[in-house]
Amino acid sequence: MDLILQHLVNALALSAVYALVAIGISLFFGVIGIVNLAHGDIATVGVFASLAVFQFLLSGGAMDITTLSAGMVIATLAALAAGLAVAAISGVLFYRVAFYPLRAAPPIIGLLCSVGVGFIIRESILNFYPNGRNPQPFPSIIPPELIEVGGVIIQYKHIFVIGTAVVVMFALAYCVERTRFGRAMRSILNNREVAQSLGVSTFKVTVALFAMGSALAGLAGLMNALYYNLVQSDMGTLLTVKGFTAAVIGGLGNIYGALLGAVLVGLIEAVTAGFIPDGSAYKDVAVFGVLIAILIARPNGLMGRLSAERV
Amino acid sequence: MKSWTRTGFRIAVIASAVLFAGGPMAASAQQRVVKVAYVGPLTGPNTAMGIGTRNSMDLAIREANAANALPFKLEMLSESDDSKPSTGVAAIQKLCNDPDVIATSAHWNSPVALATIPYFKQCNLLNLVSGASVDALTQQGVPEMARVSTPFGYLLPHLAENLVDKLKFKTIAIVKSRDAFGDAGTDGFVPEYEKRGGKIVAVEGYNVGDRDYTAILTKIRQLKPDAVYLAGLTTEAALVVRQMRQLGMKMAFVGHAGWQTSTFIEAAGPAGEGAIVVTSLPFLDRLPDGAGYAKRYAAAGFKEPHEAYGPFGYAAGQVIVELLRRHGPDRKAIVAGVRQLQDVKTIFGPGRFDDRGELQPKYVDMAVLKGGDWVPLPK
Numbered sequence: 001m002d003l004i005l006q007h008l009v010n011a012l013a014l015s016a017v018y019a020l021v022a023i024g025i026s027l028f029f030g031v032i033g034i035v036n037l038a039h040g041d042i043a044t045v046g047v048f049a050s051l052a053v054f055q056f057l058l059s060g061g062a063m064d065i066t067t068l069s070a071g072m073v074i075a076t077l078a079a080l081a082a083g084l085a086v087a088a089i090s091g092v093l094f095y096r097v098a099f100y101p102l103r104a105a106p107p108i109i110g111l112l113c114s115v116g117v118g119f120i121i122r123e124s125i126l127n128f129y130p131n132g133r134n135p136q137p138f139p140s141i142i143p144p145e146l147i148e149v150g151g152v153i154i155q156y157k158h159i160f161v162i163g164t165a166v167v168v169m170f171a172l173a174y175c176v177e178r179t180r181f182g183r184a185m186r187s188i189l190n191n192r193e194v195a196q197s198l199g200v201s202t203f204k205v206t207v208a209l210f211a212m213g214s215a216l217a218g219l220a221g222l223m224n225a226l227y228y229n230l231v232q233s234d235m236g237t238l239l240t241v242k243g244f245t246a247a248v249i250g251g252l253g254n255i256y257g258a259l260l261g262a263v264l265v266g267l268i269e270a271v272t273a274g275f276i277p278d279g280s281a282y283k284d285v286a287v288f289g290v291l292i293a294i295l296i297a298r299p300n301g302l303m304g305r306l307s308a309e310r311v
Numbered sequence: 312m313k314s315w316t317r318t319g320f321r322i323a324v325i326a327s328a329v330l331f332a333g334g335p336m337a338a339s340a341q342q343r344v345v346k347v348a349y350v351g352p353l354t355g356p357n358t359a360m361g362i363g364t365r366n367s368m369d370l371a372i373r374e375a376n377a378a379n380a381l382p383f384k385l386e387m388l389s390e391s392d393d394s395k396p397s398t399g400v401a402a403i404q405k406l407c408n409d410p411d412v413i414a415t416s417a418h419w420n421s422p423v424a425l426a427t428i429p430y431f432k433q434c435n436l437l438n439l440v441s442g443a444s445v446d447a448l449t450q451q452g453v454p455e456m457a458r459v460s461t462p463f464g465y466l467l468p469h470l471a472e473n474l475v476d477k478l479k480f481k482t483i484a485i486v487k488s489r490d491a492f493g494d495a496g497t498d499g500f501v502p503e504y505e506k507r508g509g510k511i512v513a514v515e516g517y518n519v520g521d522r523d524y525t526a527i528l529t530k531i532r533q534l535k536p537d538a539v540y541l542a543g544l545t546t547e548a549a550l551v552v553r554q555m556r557q558l559g560m561k562m563a564f565v566g567h568a569g570w571q572t573s574t575f576i577e578a579a580g581p582a583g584e585g586a587i588v589v590t591s592l593p594f595l596d597r598l599p600d601g602a603g604y605a606k607r608y609a610a611a612g613f614k615e616p617h618e619a620y621g622p623f624g625y626a627a628g629q630v631i632v633e634l635l636r637r638h639g640p641d642r643k644a645i646v647a648g649v650r651q652l653q654d655v656k657t658i659f660g661p662g663r664f665d666d667r668g669e670l671q672p673k674y675v676d677m678a679v680l681k682g683g684d685w686v687p688l689p690k
Contacts, residue, residue, distance in 0.1 A: 003529065003533065007529060010523075010525040013525075123354075126354060133355075134358065134359050134578070135545070135578045137577060144557065146559055153558055228554075230546070230578050234520070235522070238521075269526070273526035274526040278514065278515055278516050279527075280517050280521065280524075280527055284518070
């Protein structure tokens with residue numbers, strides 16, 4: 001039993017990160033009709049911006065900063081804020097420079113464009129970030145201590161990652177359901193033309209959405225970095241694949257679907273790797289098998305409705 | 312006056328003839344450039360290894376040029392295989408098509424090296440391997456394949472012997488990359504370990520690029536092995552040992568030279584302390600020319616460290632220079648000559664090539680990560 005619970009805890013930590021990526025991918029698709037395959041790479045940009053601030057403020061000092069001091073708190077807050085801000089700005093720039101000029105082009109062109117942007121980001125970090133060719137340690141700001149409950153090990157990292165994701169999800173739900181921006185966004189999701197005729201500035205809302213979604217990706221990247229304490233230029237590729245899968249399982253265009261999809265992906269991975277001998281070989285097979293099965297039964301994903309409404 | 316004019320005219324004619332005929336010949340002899348190449352991970356996750364090895368081979372080539380060791384100048388080319396077989400094949404095809412490229416040292420990753428063997432064979436180009444470790448590279452009867460580095464066949468029996476007899480690790484869980492490299496690191500180790508009475512309690516594979524190992528480590532934690540053996544490369548090794556410690560797994564972390572890198576030390580942080588590896592990577596102070604190599608490498612102005620495989624890249628450069636000295640810039644002659652080389656001097660001291668194309672003797676040692684540095688495992 002404790003083994004099952006342990007795998008559940010591990011799975012939820014994975015799901016939390018996937019969910020933040022999946023929501024951005026899902027919302028972007030809902031609003032501009034393009035799958036953004038550079039979304040995970042935007043997260044990587046945020047992570048490396050944060051790492052740069054850490055490295056600058058710590059001046060090559062110890063990267064394990066679990067002792068509390070005013071300087072460390074300031075460094076940590078500055079680095080994390082920089083990561084989120086740079087991810088948000090990168091996302092907006094990406095939209096304005098790459099997606100916006102292609103808004104009248106077929107979606108496949110936008111998708112290819114996002115693949116290209118992803119390549120550019122990865123190669124730029126590889127070649128221009130100091131020592132960017134190697135994996136680099138990311139500062140440990142979360143205490144390494146463990147809590148053991150009935151044989152189940154819960155790390156502070158688990159609590160931090162899952163807790164942060166839950167808080168962000170509630171904030172996001174509030175934003176989408178209760179704010180003016182959320183209403184505008186939902187109106188575009190439901191019917192872009194009607195929203196425009198009612199005076200909704202689709203450009204402004206889309207820019208704001210890219211800022212928010214990219215900041216969420218940045219947060220996912222930072223949580224990933226803080227969880228594994230190791231970052232590398234291609235870390236975003238995996239985030240994109242998992243986030244996209246979760247978004248499709250849940251139903252593209254639906255944030256609650258993205259959340260559900262992320263939980264499912266995390267659970268399937270953990271269960272397959274944890275309970276089948278040499279199961280990590282099959283975890284992706286299992287995830288994509290479930291994806292195919294769900295799409296056969298529900299072509300728009302578990303909670304998808306966007307495509308049906310558009311038709 | 313007339314005679315003087317005639318003599319002057321003759322001199323002018325002869326001088327012109329010399330200039331037109333002999334000049335270009337002399338110039339071509341002076342300017343003839345022969346190309347040698349390094350192909351390895353100059354981009355991608357193992358870049359540090361590739362660059363350190365490339366730089367070291369380049370150092371040997373620069374030294375040969377500076378010493379006028381050959382009647383022509385050597386030009387060092389380098390291509391990245393990105394640790395991917397498809398990219399490696401494209402790089403080798405490019406070099407094959409350049410007739411001025413006479414010899415190469417290619418690939419740090421075994422799957423890449425395995426994939427390019429047919430292409431080396433097709434164009435009679437020597438691949439003097441300076442990194443890839445699977446034994447099969449020189450066991451397929453392909454004369455174009457030779458190696459200066461140490462393959463698994465020498466490393467893994469030594470590792471098994473040390474783990475069982477010296478360190479008394481009787482049970483081991485294996486975490487391996489799911490590719491030719493991980494397979495070779497496992498298949499070569501398991502029979503040697505079991506033969507000595509050790510017991511393998513789990514073999515768990517992962518896909519290169521995975522970041523989360525908590526599911527398989529949680530399983531292994533229940534089995535309480537004496538050690539976890541990682542048959543893979545640096546990034547995954549660093550992630551696995553970090554996640555082991557985060558899960559409260561205090562058992563030993565062991566492996567081979569595939570992740571015995573300075574990047575592992577940095578990436579694993581304190582979690583990597585105490586890691587034990589079997590190594591083919593020489594401690595420079597134990598090599599005849601180790602100190603001199605380190606000094607010359609530093610003086611050459613390379614921005615990147617030579618990394619653990621640097622000495623093999625340097626040795627590859629030394630052997631290629633020696634082959635060119637003996638056989639000239641001829642691909643077939645170079646390939647035929649490598650196994651005949653019975654008295655070559657490299658950074659490792661006097662050596663010879665066996666009939667498989669392996670430089671002998673092979674260097675094998677045990678190392679432990681202590682105080683943030685790889686040091687010899689105490690005897």
